[in-house]
Amino acid sequence: MAKVDYHRNALRILFILVKGSRPYSGEPVAGYDRVFEGETKVQALDFWVRYPDYLADELLSLYERTGERDHLGLAERIFAEEEPDLRRVPMLRRYFGAYEPLDTVLSMLKCRELVMPRSLRMQTGNDRHNFLVGPKARGLLDQVVTDLPELGWYDQRVDLVLRVADGRGGYELKARQHEQKEYHDAATGDLIPTTAERVRKRLRRLSEEA
Numbered sequence: 001m002a003k004v005d006y007h008r009n010a011l012r013i014l015f016i017l018v019k020g021s022r023p024y025s026g027e028p029v030a031g032y033d034r035v036f037e038g039e040t041k042v043q044a045l046d047f048w049v050r051y052p053d054y055l056a057d058e059l060l061s062l063y064e065r066t067g068e069r070d071h072l073g074l075a076e077r078i079f080a081e082e083e084p085d086l087r088r089v090p091m092l093r094r095y096f097g098a099y100e101p102l103d104t105v106l107s108m109l110k111c112r113e114l115v116m117p118r119s120l121r122m123q124t125g126n127d128r129h130n131f132l133v134g135p136k137a138r139g140l141l142d143q144v145v146t147d148l149p150e151l152g153w154y155d156q157r158v159d160l161v162l163r164v165a166d167g168r169g170g171y172e173l174k175a176r177q178h179e180q181k182e183y184h185d186a187a188t189g190d191l192i193p194t195t196a197e198r199v200r201k202r203l204r205r206l207s208e209e210a
Helices: 007-017 037-051 050-066 069-080 104-112 135-147 149-165 170-178 179-187 196-209
Strands: 034-037 093-096 098-099 114-120 127-133
Touching: 007 034, 007 037, 007 104, 007 135, 007 149, 037 098, 037 149, 037 170, 037 179, 050 069, 050 149, 050 196, 093 179, 098 135, 098 170, 098 179, 104 114, 135 149, 170 179
Parallel strands: none
Antiparallel strands: 034 127, 093 098, 114 127
């Protein structure tokens, strides 16, 4: 298996945490003014960033439900730019779906004061993991995109993934992803396989019918 690129992973996760955050209204923490709620949601959003073929399939489903040509066009662009081959970063299938430990990435972000992880004990007895972010993280991402415009792909892609997620929580997004046979049937501990060929055929059919 290829060596894990923790710096790339940290940048991708930071984009997700910053752009998916909302104003923080809890006990004030100096340097942090927004919060991203839920580690499961991080994993679910990250999956769609890392698997453009699954994201394209979701866009096609949105197109079929709404008739909005923009969704079809975005899916066509994903394949025209060969993203399922060039942009895919495989994730392991764990008990509850696509998962990759975030400990190392979060440690890198925390020590640079870009993210403050928080754990809350819920009435169910489970812990909920939230992530505080602030002006320092936003400023860094703005500077990254200015200095390295090619990394603007992550900025735009996270915007698209959040648009497709449409405010749904982590467990709802995971359930949606489990509806994909390839995702659901992957054995625990295996890499989740691509759906590129199946989605490409679906895209071709819908484009011809449009």
